[in-house]
Amino acid sequence: MKTLSFLAALPLITLAACSPPAGPGSTDAASAVVVADALCRPTPPGRQVTGCYLTLTAPTADTLVSVASPAAALVQVHEMRMESNMMMMRELEAGLPLPAGEAVSLAPGGNHIMLMGVTEPLKTGDTVALTLTFATAAPVEVSATVRTPPAA
Numbered sequence: 001m002k003t004l005s006f007l008a009a010l011p012l013i014t015l016a017a018c019s020p021p022a023g024p025g026s027t028d029a030a031s032a033v034v035v036a037d038a039l040c041r042p043t044p045p046g047r048q049v050t051g052c053y054l055t056l057t058a059p060t061a062d063t064l065v066s067v068a069s070p071a072a073a074l075v076q077v078h079e080m081r082m083e084s085n086m087m088m089m090r091e092l093e094a095g096l097p098l099p100a101g102e103a104v105s106l107a108p109g110g111n112h113i114m115l116m117g118v119t120e121p122l123k124t125g126d127t128v129a130l131t132l133t134f135a136t137a138a139p140v141e142v143s144a145t146v147r148t149p150p151a152a
């Protein structure tokens with residue numbers, strides 16, 4: 001009888017040992033990426049594309065892998081780079097590296113989050129829900145305010 005109950009308990013112990021310390025909804029602040037100053041630019045008249053900006057601080061080295069929003073059909077993380085003397089933007093396909101403890105700013109003129117196929121025009125005062133997914137840390141949901149960012 002003793003042997004049986006020991007065996008029955010074993011899978012539970014194994015599961016507990018394997019489960020990650022921070023699941024969804026966890027309040028493990030030590031491992032969470034801190035997101036500050038999230039804002040999205042109002043959509044230009046007749047256009048369904050706009051940029052969002054924020055500052056990310058990861059406690060341990062991580063990567064911003066992707067962003068999703070119910071406000072847009074497609075969301076990408078873009079970088080700005082010079083190509084043939086022209087500023088072009090393109091998707092950061094490998095994600096955005098976040099060095100440990102360092103604030104990484106996505107700002108006008110630099111890296112940004114691109115909303116494409118925006119379903120409803122975004123105007124100043126609206127909010128946009130953004131879900132940020134990281135390589136290691138738990139996903140973070142933020143509410144970005146719609147307003148015109150200060151000039152770059």
Ligand SMILES: [Cu+2]
Pocket residue numbers: 051078089090112113114
């Ligand atoms: Cu872009």
